Amino acid sequence: MISDAPDIAIAVRVADCVPLLMADRTRGVVAAVHAGWRGTVARVAVAAVDALGREFGTRPQDLIAAIGPNIGACCYEVGTELVDAFGYGWDDLQWFTVNAMKSAFIPFDERLALINGVIKPAFARMRQGA
Numbered sequence: 001m002i003s004d005a006p007d008i009a010i011a012v013r014v015a016d017c018v019p020l021l022m023a024d025r026t027r028g029v030v031a032a033v034h035a036g037w038r039g040t041v042a043r044v045a046v047a048a049v050d051a052l053g054r055e056f057g058t059r060p061q062d063l064i065a066a067i068g069p070n071i072g073a074c075c076y077e078v079g080t081e082l083v084d085a086f087g088y089g090w091d092d093l094q095w096f097t098v099n100a101m102k103s104a105f106i107p108f109d110e111r112l113a114l115i116n117g118v119i120k121p122a123f124a125r126m127r128q129g130a
Contacts, residue, residue, distance in 0.1 A: 002051055004029040016071035018097045020045055023065075024058040037098050041085045045097055067097060 001010045010017045010032045018035040031048045033039075045065075052058035 001033075001049065002029065002031045002055060004056055012068075013094060014068070014070065018070040019068035020097060021049070021066045021068070022048060022052065022063050024052060024056065024062045026058050026062045027058055029056045029058060037085065040097055 001012075002009050004027065006028060010030060012021070012038075015032055017037075018040065019033050020031075020033040022028070022031040022033070029052055030108050031052055033044055033048045039085050049058070049060055049063065053060075070100070091107040
Protein backbone atom coordinates (compact mmCIF):
# COMPACT_ATOMS: atom_id res chain seq x y z
CA MET A 1 0.00 0.00 0.00
CA ILE A 2 1.28 3.48 -0.85
CA SER A 3 -0.15 6.87 0.04
CA ASP A 4 0.50 10.59 0.03
CA ALA A 5 -2.50 11.42 2.23
CA PRO A 6 -1.23 12.95 5.49
CA ASP A 7 -4.49 12.15 7.29
CA ILE A 8 -4.43 8.41 6.53
CA ALA A 9 -2.26 5.95 8.44
CA ILE A 10 -1.07 2.88 6.60
CA ALA A 11 0.31 -0.27 8.14
CA VAL A 12 1.22 -3.81 7.28
CA ARG A 13 0.03 -6.84 9.21
CA VAL A 14 2.30 -9.87 9.32
CA ALA A 15 2.85 -12.99 11.37
CA ASP A 16 6.31 -14.30 10.48
CA CYS A 17 6.89 -12.38 7.25
CA VAL A 18 8.92 -9.21 6.81
CA PRO A 19 7.06 -5.93 7.42
CA LEU A 20 8.69 -3.16 5.44
CA LEU A 21 7.93 0.55 5.82
CA MET A 22 9.25 3.24 3.49
CA ALA A 23 8.93 7.02 3.59
CA ASP A 24 9.95 9.73 1.17
CA ARG A 25 10.80 12.65 3.43
CA THR A 26 10.93 15.04 0.46
CA ARG A 27 7.48 14.32 -0.98
CA GLY A 28 5.62 13.13 2.12
CA VAL A 29 4.68 9.73 0.73
CA VAL A 30 4.81 6.37 2.45
CA ALA A 31 4.61 2.67 1.69
CA ALA A 32 3.80 -0.37 3.81
CA VAL A 33 4.86 -3.69 2.31
CA HIS A 34 4.25 -7.32 3.28
CA ALA A 35 7.29 -9.33 2.18
CA GLY A 36 6.72 -13.05 2.59
CA TRP A 37 9.00 -15.45 0.80
CA ARG A 38 7.01 -15.33 -2.45
CA GLY A 39 6.99 -11.52 -2.41
CA THR A 40 10.67 -11.45 -1.58
CA VAL A 41 11.44 -13.71 -4.55
CA ALA A 42 9.29 -11.40 -6.71
CA ARG A 43 11.26 -8.38 -5.37
CA VAL A 44 8.25 -6.72 -3.75
CA ALA A 45 10.53 -4.16 -2.03
CA VAL A 46 11.82 -2.99 -5.40
CA ALA A 47 8.26 -3.01 -6.80
CA ALA A 48 7.19 -0.69 -3.97
CA VAL A 49 10.04 1.71 -4.78
CA ASP A 50 9.02 1.62 -8.44
CA ALA A 51 5.36 2.32 -7.54
CA LEU A 52 6.35 5.29 -5.37
CA GLY A 53 8.40 6.65 -8.27
CA ARG A 54 5.62 6.15 -10.80
CA GLU A 55 2.84 7.58 -8.66
CA PHE A 56 4.62 10.34 -6.77
CA GLY A 57 8.01 10.96 -8.39
CA THR A 58 9.93 9.44 -5.48
CA ARG A 59 13.64 8.91 -6.02
CA PRO A 60 15.24 5.95 -4.19
CA GLN A 61 17.83 8.21 -2.55
CA ASP A 62 15.01 10.19 -0.90
CA LEU A 63 13.62 7.11 0.86
CA ILE A 64 14.19 5.88 4.35
CA ALA A 65 13.19 2.32 5.11
CA ALA A 66 12.64 0.16 8.16
CA ILE A 67 12.17 -3.55 8.55
CA GLY A 68 10.11 -4.78 11.48
CA PRO A 69 10.46 -7.97 13.49
CA ASN A 70 10.21 -11.15 11.45
CA ILE A 71 11.06 -14.80 11.63
CA GLY A 72 14.56 -15.87 10.69
CA ALA A 73 15.96 -18.98 9.11
CA CYS A 74 17.18 -19.95 12.58
CA CYS A 75 13.62 -20.45 13.76
CA TYR A 76 12.08 -22.88 11.29
CA GLU A 77 12.83 -25.37 8.54
CA VAL A 78 12.10 -24.65 4.90
CA GLY A 79 11.14 -27.02 2.14
CA THR A 80 12.61 -27.50 -1.28
CA GLU A 81 9.94 -25.24 -2.83
CA LEU A 82 11.39 -22.24 -1.04
CA VAL A 83 15.03 -23.19 -1.65
CA ASP A 84 14.26 -23.72 -5.34
CA ALA A 85 12.44 -20.37 -5.56
CA PHE A 86 15.49 -18.47 -4.34
CA GLY A 87 17.63 -20.43 -6.78
CA TYR A 88 20.84 -20.40 -4.79
CA GLY A 89 20.05 -21.48 -1.30
CA TRP A 90 18.22 -20.06 1.64
CA ASP A 91 19.47 -17.77 4.33
CA ASP A 92 16.95 -15.32 5.76
CA LEU A 93 13.99 -13.30 4.44
CA GLN A 94 15.28 -10.17 6.14
CA TRP A 95 18.69 -10.59 4.51
CA PHE A 96 17.10 -10.96 1.08
CA THR A 97 14.82 -7.96 1.68
CA VAL A 98 17.70 -5.74 2.81
CA ASN A 99 19.70 -6.70 -0.27
CA ALA A 100 16.71 -6.04 -2.55
CA MET A 101 16.42 -2.55 -1.05
CA LYS A 102 20.13 -1.96 -1.52
CA SER A 103 19.82 -3.05 -5.14
CA ALA A 104 17.12 -0.37 -5.55
CA PHE A 105 19.61 2.15 -4.10
CA ILE A 106 17.59 2.81 -0.97
CA PRO A 107 19.83 4.15 1.80
CA PHE A 108 19.51 1.58 4.54
CA ASP A 109 20.49 1.84 8.18
CA GLU A 110 21.99 -1.48 9.15
CA ARG A 111 21.84 -0.76 12.85
CA LEU A 112 18.91 -3.15 13.07
CA ALA A 113 20.91 -5.52 15.23
CA LEU A 114 18.37 -4.73 17.94
CA ILE A 115 15.74 -6.56 15.92
CA ASN A 116 17.94 -9.58 15.38
CA GLY A 117 19.57 -9.63 18.80
CA VAL A 118 16.73 -8.62 21.12
CA ILE A 119 13.30 -8.60 19.52
CA LYS A 120 13.50 -11.82 17.49
CA PRO A 121 14.68 -13.94 20.43
CA ALA A 122 11.85 -12.54 22.55
CA PHE A 123 9.29 -13.51 19.90
CA ALA A 124 10.90 -16.95 19.57
CA ARG A 125 10.53 -17.50 23.33
CA MET A 126 6.89 -16.40 23.12
CA ARG A 127 6.22 -18.87 20.31
CA GLN A 128 7.78 -21.67 22.37
CA GLY A 129 5.63 -20.78 25.36
CA ALA A 130 8.56 -19.70 27.56
